[in-house]
Amino acid sequence: MLEGLCAFPLTPVSEEGVDEAALTGLVARLTAAEVDSIGVLGSTGIYPYLDRTERSTVLEVAVAAAAGTPVIAGIGALRTREVLAYAQDAQTAGAAGLLLAPVSYHRLSEEEVYGLYRDVASAVSVPVIVYDNPGTTGFAFTDELYTRLAQLPKITGIKIPPPAAEVAHRVTALRSVLPGSVSVGISGDWVAAEALLAGADCWYSVIGGVFPATAQAIVDAATAGHREHAQALSQALEPIWALFRQHGSLRVVAAIAETFGWVQPPSLPRPLLGLSAQGRTELEAALQATGLAE
Amino acid sequence: MLEGLCAFPLTPVSEEGVDEAALTGLVARLTAAEVDSIGVLGSTGIYPYLDRTERSTVLEVAVAAAAGTPVIAGIGALRTREVLAYAQDAQTAGAAGLLLAPVSYHRLSEEEVYGLYRDVASAVSVPVIVYDNPGTTGFAFTDELYTRLAQLPKITGIKIPPPAAEVAHRVTALRSVLPGSVSVGISGDWVAAEALLAGADCWYSVIGGVFPATAQAIVDAATAGHREHAQALSQALEPIWALFRQHGSLRVVAAIAETFGWVQPPSLPRPLLGLSAQGRTELEAALQATGLAE
Numbered sequence: 001m002l003e004g005l006c007a008f009p010l011t012p013v014s015e016e017g018v019d020e021a022a023l024t025g026l027v028a029r030l031t032a033a034e035v036d037s038i039g040v041l042g043s044t045g046i047y048p049y050l051d052r053t054e055r056s057t058v059l060e061v062a063v064a065a066a067a068g069t070p071v072i073a074g075i076g077a078l079r080t081r082e083v084l085a086y087a088q089d090a091q092t093a094g095a096a097g098l099l100l101a102p103v104s105y106h107r108l109s110e111e112e113v114y115g116l117y118r119d120v121a122s123a124v125s126v127p128v129i130v131y132d133n134p135g136t137t138g139f140a141f142t143d144e145l146y147t148r149l150a151q152l153p154k155i156t157g158i159k160i161p162p163p164a165a166e167v168a169h170r171v172t173a174l175r176s177v178l179p180g181s182v183s184v185g186i187s188g189d190w191v192a193a194e195a196l197l198a199g200a201d202c203w204y205s206v207i208g209g210v211f212p213a214t215a216q217a218i219v220d221a222a223t224a225g226h227r228e229h230a231q232a233l234s235q236a237l238e239p240i241w242a243l244f245r246q247h248g249s250l251r252v253v254a255a256i257a258e259t260f261g262w263v264q265p266p267s268l269p270r271p272l273l274g275l276s277a278q279g280r281t282e283l284e285a286a287l288q289a290t291g292l293a294e
Numbered sequence: 295m296l297e298g299l300c301a302f303p304l305t306p307v308s309e310e311g312v313d314e315a316a317l318t319g320l321v322a323r324l325t326a327a328e329v330d331s332i333g334v335l336g337s338t339g340i341y342p343y344l345d346r347t348e349r350s351t352v353l354e355v356a357v358a359a360a361a362g363t364p365v366i367a368g369i370g371a372l373r374t375r376e377v378l379a380y381a382q383d384a385q386t387a388g389a390a391g392l393l394l395a396p397v398s399y400h401r402l403s404e405e406e407v408y409g410l411y412r413d414v415a416s417a418v419s420v421p422v423i424v425y426d427n428p429g430t431t432g433f434a435f436t437d438e439l440y441t442r443l444a445q446l447p448k449i450t451g452i453k454i455p456p457p458a459a460e461v462a463h464r465v466t467a468l469r470s471v472l473p474g475s476v477s478v479g480i481s482g483d484w485v486a487a488e489a490l491l492a493g494a495d496c497w498y499s500v501i502g503g504v505f506p507a508t509a510q511a512i513v514d515a516a517t518a519g520h521r522e523h524a525q526a527l528s529q530a531l532e533p534i535w536a537l538f539r540q541h542g543s544l545r546v547v548a549a550i551a552e553t554f555g556w557v558q559p560p561s562l563p564r565p566l567l568g569l570s571a572q573g574r575t576e577l578e579a580a581l582q583a584t585g586l587a588e
Contacts, residue, residue, distance in 0.1 A: 015375055048399040049372050078343050080564035081309055105342040105397070105430050106544055108565060116565035136399050138432065250400055270374035271402060271410035 001070045001096060002129065002157040002183035003201050004036035005219045007208035008044040010254055011058050012263035015270065018054050020061050022263045026209070027065035029262075033212035036202075038066050039099060041074035043136060044206050044250055048076065048103060049269050055086060059093035070096035072129065076103040080119055087124050098124060099159065101131035102139045110145055121154040129157035133187070143177055150182045159204050162188025168198035175199050189215075189249065190241035193234035196222035206249040207240065210256050211292060239286035243279070251275050255283050295364045295390060296423065296451040296477035297495050298330035299513045301502035302338040304548055305352050306557035309564065312348050314355050316557045320503070321359035323556075327506035330496075332360050333393060335368035337430060338500050338544055342370065342397060343563050349380060353387035364390035366423065370397040374413055381418050392418060393453065395425035396433045404439055415448040423451035427481070437471055444476045453498050456482025462492035469493055483509075483543065484535035487528035490516035500543040501534065504550050505586060533580035537573070545569050549577050 009026040012019040030038050040062040041047035041055060050058065063071050073090035075098050077083045087098055100120060102113045121128050130149055132141045149155050158178070163170040167186070174184050185202030186195035192203040196219060208215030214237070221230035243252045250268070255275040258265040266274050275283060287293040303320040306313040324332050334356040335341035335349060344352065357365050367384035369392050371377045381392055394414060396407045415422055424443055426435045443449050452472070457464040461480070468478050479496035480489035486497040490513060502509030508531070515524035528535075537546045544562070549569040552559040560568055569577060581587040 043400070046400075102565075103399070106337070106340075106542055106566060107429070109567070111570075112565045112567050115567065119564070135401070248400055269372075270413070271396070271406045272400060273403070273406050273409065276405075 001037055001127070002185060004203070004223070005208050005212070005216055006037040006039045006072060006185070006202055006204045007035040007212050007215065008039040008042040008204065008206055009062070009209045010257055010263065010267065011041065011045040011050065012257070012267040013046070013050075013054075013269050014264070018050070018057050018061075019264060019267070020057065023058065023061050024065045025262055026257065027062050030209065030212050031065060031067050031069050033216060035069065035208060035212050035216065037070040037072055037096070038062065039072045039074070039204060042099060042204070043074075043133060044209055044253060045074060046250070046269065047074040052085065052089065056089050056093065059090055059095060063094040072097040072099050074099045074101070074131070076101040076131065078103050078105055080116055083116065083120055084123055087120055091124060091126055095126065097127040097129060097157070099129045099131045101133050102137050104137050104139055108139050110142070113139060114145065114148060117149050117155065118152060121152040124154055126154070127156040128154045129159055129185070130155060131159045132161055134161060143174070146174070147177055150178050156181065157183035157185055157202070159185045159187055162186070162191045167191040167194045171195050171198040171200045189244060190234070190238070193218050193222055193230045197227055197230060206244070206253055207237070210253050214292065237290055239289045240292070243283060243286055247275060247279055251279070252283060255280055256287070259283070259287070295331055295421070296479060298497070298517070299502050299506070299510055300331040300333045300366060300479065300496055300498045301329040301506050301509065302333040302336040302498065302500055303356070303503045304551055304557065304561065305335065305339040305344065306551070306561040307340070307344075307348075307563050308558070312344070312351050312355070313558060313561070314351065317352065317355050318359045319556055320551070321356050324503065324506050325359060325361050325363050327510060329363065329502060329506050329510065331364040331366055331390070332356065333366045333368070333498060336393060336498070337368075337427060338503055338547060339368060340544070340563065341368040346379065346383065350383050350387065353384055353389060357388040366391040366393050368393045368395070368425070370395040370425065372397050372399055374410055377410065377414055378417055381414055385418060385420055389420065391421040391423060391451075393423045393425050395427050396431050398431050398433055402433050404436070407433060407435075408439065408442060411443050411449065412446060415446040418448055420448070421450040422448045423453055423479070424449060425453045426455055428455060437468070440468070441471055444472050450475065451477035451479055451496070453479045453481055456480070456485045461485040461488045465489050465492040465494045483538060484528070484532075487512050487516055487524045491521055491524060500538070500547055501531070504547050508586065531584055533583045534586070537577060537580055541569060541573055545573070546577060549574055550581070553577070553581070
């Protein structure tokens with residue numbers, strides 16, 4: 001399951017709640033594109049902004065629209081108490097895997113993070129993916145902690161952030177210290193092709209949540225070992241990657257979904273604002289330049 | 295109200311809920327010490343870890359135990375929707391002021407933060423304090439944003455973090471750009487004496503939440519212009535300040551409250567762990583060295 005393309009849809013919301021019809025449409029596009037898995041309630045799915053009822057709604061809608069495609073559910077929260085409740089809800093709704101980031105306000109220690117994963121892994125019956133996202137959690141995993149976590153039951157994947165240094169080197173190093181039973185997956189769409197070419201098992205993809213065929217083509221080329229083709233496909237999307245790095249990928253894909261009419265603007269919860277007018281002009285140019293405007 | 299000593303009590307919790315009796319005891323100690331104000335649901339009061347019902351319980355218990363001492367309530371949350379609800383709850387419970395940090399998961403832009411404060415300031419009837427805490431929110435305020443926010447109605451105080459550079463210089467610089475009607479208050483107990491001597495109006499104090507008389511003595515000395523005495527009193531607490539910087543002040547004051555029997559261990563919500571055995575040994579030595587052990 002934790003191989004190939006895991007596509008992350010937005011959770012379109014208004015101040016009143018989740019837009020279930022729009023979410024169904026977003027997930028159905030991914031199902032139709034035959035992605036390997038669908039990651040709901042990821043960072044792109046704004047899980048920390050949703051309450052328990054809203055998260056359950058998202059899961060039920062997504063599992064139905066996924067029509068058998070495995071659904072991986074984000075379950076992160078500040079308190080272990082809530083994480084365990086969300087894990088139970090996700091399993092009940094039919095999630096095939098759970099994605100857990102060490103969400104923090106007071107910065108967590110290594111032992112606190114280990115304890116969180118230990119408590120969750122011992123309470124669930126489906127695979128758990130360690131979600132390393134220092135930009136949002138403020139917590140930096142060490143390779144030693146990865147290795148300890150990989151020994152826990154149910155921990156079957158690690159989702160790594162784009163590394164500061166060369167991504168191929170990072171993936172190779174991680175593969176050498178982690179057991180083969182643990183999937184190594186990449187975040188940071190602009191380094192995904194290189195990571196896959198270096199042996200990463202899975203791409204946890206933001207662009208795949210809106211343009212699944214575009215992302216799938218990169219996965220297919222990399223998996224087939226067509227290095228130059230995979231690199232060229234990724235390089236062709238550089239105008240989009242630049243906007244991701246500048247504005248945050250969430251704001252960009254929300255604007256894409258609004259542009260194509262897949263969601264109603266504004267689709268992000270306040271205080272988050274969509275892209276500025278200037279950002280939308282840049283996006284329109286990037287969509288034209290990459291051939292995604294259609 | 296936003297002058298002198300604002301003492302921040304812990305919110306003692308178990309996995310089941312708030313320990314109301316212990317909270318009453320903690321707040322009553324501050325009331326008896328005649329602090330200028332009591333800051334509940336601050337970072338020390340673990341506001342982001344509590345649900346709406348728990349926050350309301352804390353407010354009701356604290357306002358009763360404060361017996362007329364002004365209570366300032368933390369109202370931060372990821373969504374504007376929740377912040378507005380917490381603000382209303384806090385006013386209903388009798389809070390005299392509201393403390394708002396730009397809590398984030400996806401990092402907020404300056405315009406998003408401005409919009410948050412604008413929306414809240416226009417919806418409330420009591421003073422709002424801008425809570426600048428980059429270590430927990432990941433958001434760095436600029437002086438320009440401070441100045442814009444100070445022009446909003448109801449924004450009557452700014453709580454600044456310990457600056458990287460000299461604190462006296464920072465306080466003086468801020469005082470020169472902000473209107474006199476806006477209180478400048480300091481966080482980071484180890485720089486509080488210097489900040490007060492440089493003209494800061496208020497000390498938002500963690501140590502004051504457990505040892506109010508000790509903190510009050512520093513405020514009194516600084517306010518009276520007794521520079522060397524204020525500095526000596528603060529310097530004498532350096533063993534405690536060192537533990538604050540090493541372990542985070544929350545874990546240290548929770549261990550203090552547990553040591554003195556004011557709260558039942560464990561008093562922090564999982565995945566947060568209390569101080570390690572080694573940390574508690576260091577704390578015991580620090581309490582002895584500073585004369586706080588009694």
